Amino acid sequence: xxxxxxxxxxxxxxxxxxxxxxxxxxxxxxxxxxxxxxxxxxxxxxxxxxxxxxxxxxxxxxxxxxxxxxxxxxxxxxxxxxxxxxxxxxxxxxxxxxxxxxxxxxxxxxxxxxxxxxxxx
Numbered sequence: 073x074x075x076x077x078x079x080x081x082x083x084x085x086x087x088x089x090x091x092x093x094x095x096x097x098x099x100x101x102x103x104x105x106x107x108x109x110x111x112x113x114x115x116x117x118x119x120x121x122x123x124x125x126x127x128x129x130x131x132x133x134x135x136x137x138x139x140x141x142x143x144x145x146x147x148x149x150x151x152x153x154x155x156x157x158x159x160x161x162x163x164x165x166x167x168x169x170x171x172x173x174x175x176x177x178x179x180x181x182x183x184x185x186x187x188x189x190x191x192x193x
Contacts, residue, residue: 083110088118088130095119 074082087108094104095115105112121129 081110083114085130089122089127091115092118092122092130 091104091108091110092115095101096119101112101115101119105115118130
């Protein structure tokens with residue numbers, strides 16, 4: 073573990089991720105903090121960062137992330153999910169129309185040339 077000039081401890085990204093994972097698995101925040109000899113507020117902050125921006129929100133030491141990166145990540149994830157749903161609906165519509173077209177073509181092939189209209193049943 074590194075320390076800054078003023079004596080503050082610097083925790084590695086892996087350390088922070090492991091602490092958050094322990095809490096996510098069901099351990100109490102206070103117990104994890106006590107075991108790791110850190111403040112409960114640190115774990116709470118790390119958990120919030122992971123919740124808002126995923127594990128990538130816990131940036132490496134010396135790499136600051138922009139204040140908007142967590143919210144941008146959340147918005148981009150929501151946008152990707154929205155677009156995936158749209159693509160799914162469009163694919164379902166295409167499949168339906170292809171099936172309808174096949175049925176119409178099948179009816180045309182089986183239609184007799186006596187001038188009668190083919191049944192749709």
